[in-house]
Every structure is written in structure tokens, then in C-alpha cells.
Amino acid sequence: MTQRHLVAGAGLIGGYIGGALQAAGAHVRFLGRPEKVGLWHDGLTLSDYQGHKARLEPQCVTLDEMEPVDIIWVTVKCHAVDSMARQLASALKSTTCIYCCQNGLGAEQSVRSLYPDIKVLRAMVPFNVVGQSQAHLHRGSQGELTLEMDGSGISQSVFKRFQSPLLPISLTEDIDVTLAAKLQLNLSNAVNALVDLPVKAMLQQRGYRCVIADLMEEWLRVVKASGRPLPKLTTLPATWLPALLRTPDWLFSRLAQSMLAMDDSVRTSMWWDIHNGKQTEVDYLNGAVVEQGRRLGIATPLNQAIVKLIHQLEKGEIRAGWQASQLSKVLRMPEG
Ligand SMILES: NC(=O)C1=CN([C@@H]2O[C@H](COP(=O)(O)OP(=O)(O)OC[C@H]3O[C@@H](n4cnc5c(N)ncnc54)[C@H](OP(=O)(O)O)[C@@H]3O)[C@@H](O)[C@H]2O)C=CC1
Numbered sequence: 287m288t289q290r291h292l293v294a295g296a297g298l299i300g301g302y303i304g305g306a307l308q309a310a311g312a313h314v315r316f317l318g319r320p321e322k323v324g325l326w327h328d329g330l331t332l333s334d335y336q337g338h339k340a341r342l343e344p345q346c347v348t349l350d351e352m353e354p355v356d357i358i359w360v361t362v363k364c365h366a367v368d369s370m371a372r373q374l375a376s377a378l379k380s381t382t383c384i385y386c387c388q389n390g391l392g393a394e395q396s397v398r399s400l401y402p403d404i405k406v407l408r409a410m411v412p413f414n415v416v417g418q419s420q421a422h423l424h425r426g427s428q429g430e431l432t433l434e435m436d437g438s439g440i441s442q443s444v445f446k447r448f449q450s451p452l453l454p455i456s457l458t459e460d461i462d463v464t465l466a467a468k469l470q471l472n473l474s475n476a477v478n479a480l481v482d483l484p485v486k487a488m489l490q491q492r493g494y495r496c497v498i499a500d501l502m503e504e505w506l507r508v509v510k511a512s513g514r515p516l517p518k519l520t521t522l523p524a525t526w527l528p529a530l531l532r533t534p535d536w537l538f539s540r541l542a543q544s545m546l547a548m549d550d551s552v553r554t555s556m557w558w559d560i561h562n563g564k565q566t567e568v569d570y571l572n573g574a575v576v577e578q579g580r581r582l583g584i585a586t587p588l589n590q591a592i593v594k595l596i597h598q599l600e601k602g603e604i605r606a607g608w609q610a611s612q613l614s615k616v617l618r619m620p621e622g
């Protein structure tokens with residue numbers, strides 16, 4: 287029987303994941319802002335950093351046109367998950383599975399409390415997607431979309447039927463640690479938003495890498511206290527990343543080739559949020575480090591300070607374009 291998919295939030299990740307599933311043969315419908323999906327009326331192009339390409343005709347639906355589906359991919363930003371989830375009732379049947387695809391920790395909780403009888407799983411998105419034009423989404427970096435498995439076999443069926451070179455997929459039984467490992471990498475998002483450089487250019491400067499390493503070390507202390515080691519998402523173990531980041535530029539460029547294997551234009555989603563005048567996900571990223579640290583009695587002053595800076599940046603109280611030394615100093619200033 288045809289497996290029906292709905293992408294709830296047709297933005298960068300929703301457009302790319304839904305588009306790649308459709309290109310691989312899935313039955314997909316997109317729910318998005320009319321002004322966004324309207325730009326796809328002549329078709330949507332997908333491409334990736336390895337040269338794979340697909341062209342498709344996305345089928346969009348309005349809330350009134352929604353019908354029950356087998357799988358819903360919730361691909362809005364963390365703070366929009368709750369309001370999106372409230373709109374999804376007519377797309378649900380008792381066997382629907384909802385995948386929450388957000389960065390950070392905890393965005394799926396509101397979906398679970400709204401629909402306690404529906405299967406809610408999480409997905410980890412490791413790669414970056416940019417809009418090369420209004421109807422062209424490009425995956426600029428490596429990684430497999432990682433789906434949480436449960437006993438139902440639903441994630442296995444997506445994996446078997448729809449993975450493709452454009453959308454490599456993997457499965458995990460422990461999505462908590464996978465998301466915690468991704469969170470470690472996303473701690474650089476706030477730095478990226480503050481320094482206002484492409485990710486590659488930022489990573490090529492040791493000063494910025496040291497700030498990121500400091501933020502990561504706080505998270506690694508929290509993770510250690512939780513007693514659940516992180517899986518390896520990069521070529522090196524998670525605990526080695528701070529030391530790698532602190533190496534001199536000449537050594538880093540040799541040791542971290544895979545970390546730097548991305549398009550020159552890649553920016554983090556937080557940079558894009560600031561650029562577009564939108565609320566960021568910092569509370570679910572560095573804020574989650576602070577929250578988990580508080581629960582386990584581990585101090586996380588640098589992540590706490592960067593959350594504050596990002597909120598100031600969101601409100602326009604400070605400007606982007608920070609130097610590494612300035613950032614490092616401000617993060618260490620006593621509160622107040
Ligand atoms: N972009 C990237 O490269 C990566 C992103 N991620 C994560 O993926 C998640 C999604 O990010 P991304 O794709 O970049 O976000 P986008 O903002 O590009 O996409 C979300 C889209 O959903 C729309 N939307 C929000 N609420 C509704 C609603 N109620 N009804 C219809 N449409 C709605 C948004 O519109 P509007 O903006 O008008 O609200 C926007 O167009 C985030 O958690 C992000 O951190 C993970 C890895 C990489």
C-alpha cells in the first residue's frame with residue numbers, strides 16, 4: 287500500500303527531505319507558508335555538494351485539504367513546533383508516525399503532550415541545506431538523516447524504500463545520545479551568528495574555534511555526569527573535538543579535512559535566523575546545555591552567557607561581527 291507522507295513546514299529542511307523522499311518514489315504532500323510554497327509552482331530542484339540532482343513537482347496542501355497520512359515530518363523551527371502540531375489533527379490516524387526533525391533538545395515534547403496516543407519519533411539532521419534560489423534547495427555538507435527506531439518497523443521501512451544519494455538515511459535505537467552529539471556540534475551556531483562569517487571561514491580561525499571548544503567542553507562535562515557517552519558523528523570521538531579545535535590553523539586544516547568538507551557559502555541556521563530577523567533556537571541549543579547542567583549540578587557559565595548575547599542580538603541590542611578575543615572576554619565577564 288502507498289505510504290503517505292506530509293511535510294509540515296516546507297522550509298529548507300522540509301523542502302529538502304520531502305523533495306528527496308518524493309524523488310525516491312514516496313507520496314509526499316507539503317504544508318507550508320503560501321508565499322514560500324507558491325515559489326515552487328514551476329517545480330523544485332534539489333542538489334548536493336557531491337553533484338547529485340533531482341527535479342520534482344511538489345504537491346502542496348492547505349489545512350483544509352489535509353487528509354490522514356502515514357508519516358508526518360515536522361520540519362519547522364523548535365519554537366514553531368507546538369503551533370504547527372496543533373494544526374495537524376486532520377492529518378492523523380491511529381497509526382500515523384510523526385518525526386520531529388529539530389536541532390537541539392526537547393522540541394518534540396509539545397507534540398507528545400498534544401497527541402499522547404500517536405507515535406512521535408525524532409530524526410537527527412546532520413547536514414546543512416541552503417536555498418540557492420527560491421525553488422532550488424542545496425545540501426551543502428555531509429551526513430545521514432538519522433531516524434529513531436521503535437518496535438514498529440516504520441523507520442526501517444523509510445530507510446529501505448526511500449534512501450538515496452541525495453538523502454542518505456541511517457537508523458538508531460538511541461536517538462537521545464545522537465541528538466546530544468549533534469547538539470555538541472550545534473553549539474557553534476551561536477558563535478557563527480555572532481561572528482557573521484560563513485562556517486568554513488569561521489572554522490579556519492583558531493580564535494573562533496577556541497570559543498567553540500570552550501562551549502563544547504561545558505557540554506561534555508554535563509554529558510559525562512549523565513553517564514551516557516556520545517556516539518561519534520565526525521571522524522573523531524566527540525570528546526576529542528575540543529582538542530582538535532584548539533590546534534594551530536596549519537594543523538587543523540590537515541586534521542579536520544572532513545569537518546571542513548563543506549561549501550564555502552554554508553552558514554548555520556542560527557545565522558540565517560538573525561539575518562532574516564527571526565527568533566533563534568538558542569534556548570534549545572546552548573540553553574539546553576544550561577538546563578541539563580543545572581539539573582546535574584554542573585556549571586555552564588559560557589553557554590549561559592552566549593544565550594544572553596544571542597537574545598540581545600535577536601532584539602538588535604548588539605550587532606554581529608564579533609572578533610574572537612572580544613567574544614571570549616565578554617563570555618567570561620561576571621554576570622550583570
Ligand atoms: N537549515 C539547515 O541547514 C538545518 C536546519 N536544521 C534544523 O531543522 C529545523 C528546521 O529548520 P529550517 O528548515 O532551516 O527552517 P525554515 O525556517 O527554513 O523552515 C521552516 C518553515 O516552516 C514554516 N512554518 C512555521 N510554522 C508554520 C505553520 N504553522 N504553518 C506553515 N508553515 C510554517 C516557516 O515559515 P515562517 O518562517 O514564516 O514561520 C518556514 O518556512 C530546525 O530545528 C533547524 O535547527 C538542522 C540541520 C541543518
Ligand SMILES: CC(C)(CO)C(=O)C(=O)O
Pocket residue numbers: 389411412413414471472475485552553554555556
Ligand atoms: C548542519 C549544521 C550543523 C550547520 O550548518 C546545522 O545543524 C545548522 O545549521 O543548524
